[in-house]
Amino acid sequence: xxxxxxxxxxxxxxxxxxxxxxxxxxxxxxxxxxxxxxxxxxxxxxxxxxxxxxxxxxxxxxxxxxxxxxxxxxxxxxxxxxxxxxxxxxxxxxxxxxxxxxxxxxxxxxxxxxxxxxxxxxxxxxxxxxxxxxxxxxxxxxxxxxxxxxxxxxxxxxxxxxxxxxxxxxxxxxxxxxxxxxxxxxxxxxxxxxxxxxxxxxxxxxxx
Amino acid sequence: xxxxxxxxxxxxxxxxxxxxxxxxxxxxxxxxxxxxxxxxxxxxxxxxxxxxxxxxxxxxxxxxxxxxxxxxxxxxxxxxxxxxxxxxxxxxxxxxxxxxxxxxxxxxxxxxxxxxxxxxxxxxxxxxxxxxxxxxxxxxxxxxxxxxxxxxxxxxxxxxxxxxxxxxxxxxxxxxxxxxxxxxxxxxxxxxxxxxxxxxxxxxxxxxxxxxxxxxxxxxxxxxxxxxxxxxxxxxxxxxxxxxxxxxxxxxxxxxxxxxxxxxxxxxxxxxxxxxxxxxx
Numbered sequence: 001x002x003x004x005x006x007x008x009x010x011x012x013x014x015x016x017x018x019x020x021x022x023x024x025x026x027x028x029x030x031x032x033x034x035x036x037x038x039x040x041x042x043x044x045x046x047x048x049x050x051x052x053x054x055x056x057x058x059x060x061x062x063x064x065x066x067x068x069x070x071x072x073x074x075x076x077x078x079x080x081x082x083x084x085x086x087x088x089x090x091x092x093x094x095x096x097x098x099x100x101x102x103x104x105x106x107x108x109x110x111x112x113x114x115x116x117x118x119x120x121x122x123x124x125x126x127x128x129x130x131x132x133x134x135x136x137x138x139x140x141x142x143x144x145x146x147x148x149x150x151x152x153x154x155x156x157x158x159x160x161x162x163x164x165x166x167x168x169x170x171x172x173x174x175x176x177x178x179x180x181x182x183x184x185x186x187x188x189x190x191x192x193x194x195x196x197x198x199x200x201x202x203x204x205x206x207x208x
Numbered sequence: 209x210x211x212x213x214x215x216x217x218x219x220x221x222x223x224x225x226x227x228x229x230x231x232x233x234x235x236x237x238x239x240x241x242x243x244x245x246x247x248x249x250x251x252x253x254x255x256x257x258x259x260x261x262x263x264x265x266x267x268x269x270x271x272x273x274x275x276x277x278x279x280x281x282x283x284x285x286x287x288x289x290x291x292x293x294x295x296x297x298x299x300x301x302x303x304x305x306x307x308x309x310x311x312x313x314x315x316x317x318x319x320x321x322x323x324x325x326x327x328x329x330x331x332x333x334x335x336x337x338x339x340x341x342x343x344x345x346x347x348x349x350x351x352x353x354x355x356x357x358x359x360x361x362x363x364x365x366x367x368x369x370x371x372x373x374x375x376x377x378x379x380x381x382x383x384x385x386x387x388x389x390x391x392x393x394x395x396x397x398x399x400x401x402x403x404x405x406x407x408x409x410x411x412x413x414x415x416x417x418x419x420x421x422x423x424x425x426x427x428x429x430x431x432x433x434x435x436x437x438x439x440x441x442x443x444x445x446x447x448x449x450x451x452x453x454x455x456x457x458x459x460x461x462x463x464x465x466x467x468x469x470x471x472x473x474x475x476x477x478x479x480x481x482x483x484x485x486x487x488x489x
Binding site: 025026032033036037040041044045050058133134136137140141144155158159160164165176177180181183184185187190191194199 | 215216217218219220223225250251254255257258259260261262263264265266268269396400403
């Protein structure tokens, strides 16, 4: 994980967590400010949809406020928060599934076809490196979303949120070995998805 | 060696979460099976790909803190007694307004609103001798009734007063409580702002000291480097001078030698010349 100021602040928030646990509203507010970007991005990768991600992350933080007092160990805050976030995401997904006529997978497939990589080979000539980077980022978000929820959760938590396998196991309430094996199959599936979409270093023309 | 990493071990290896011992085992396995290195490389590439999915920028919305505690007036503790008090008050007020008059008179219970009419219940008239007794009884009964009504009114007033005072004290307590709460929240805000300011100040100070020490260190290094450079330059210059001087010296020496040789040869020549001359003449 990149060492930004925000990350450093997140690493050293024990005092803040302790105060928040005692019901200090200011401390709770600060915690939200600190963690919002991470949790939002976690949800965004889970849904690949801004609105749903906003909904889920806000619900997660409301839940955090409500249950702050039940947090036993400040050192476990991170995995505790991600547990809340994943529950919030799952609940939101359930709600959406029952509300929408189209299933998410179908919608996703449709979206994938629209921005098919094959038709956009002209991207090679695009001089705007940043734009290309943003497009690549978006493309990878799409690929991530094609993973099954089980695998996606683990991949996001490991690769983007930097949780240890121990923490992932704690969040998902599974064994460490199961978490590792899910990640293994997640990466394998991801490889298949990239191949199917013909995403290689050559086709992207982008040095990693 | 029959150690063969399973999926979980591979993942822990790729993400660097193996113990030193296990790590060494996997390394040894890779030494023996170089073809497996390709798999590891593939995972590393996949991780690089995944890292291309960047974070979305987002601004945290304002904190929504809802108060989960029910308000003071809605708490179950207060609802019942307040209800009863309100009921009693209502009954008393209605009684007062309607001027309810309840009396037991002449063996008849009379509940009347407003003025009481004389009871129309016929009192059986007895013989003349009992009439006087009857009148006495009537008088005493009406006297009693009046007294009872007076008592009733007095008691009613007392109860009303008690309820009013009770209500007033309750209100006052409530006001105090509300004031206290609002003052506390103001204090909290002030404390929050103060702590914020303090933290900012501290952070700035730390940052400044840190940058100042860094700058100092940098300047020191710069000066040291510069002085080193100067010394080096001077040494080189000196060496150059020395070299030049040495060359000049050797040149001079050579020149001297050559001149000497030239002179000796000239002298020798002139000697022989004169000799030849001498012989020629």
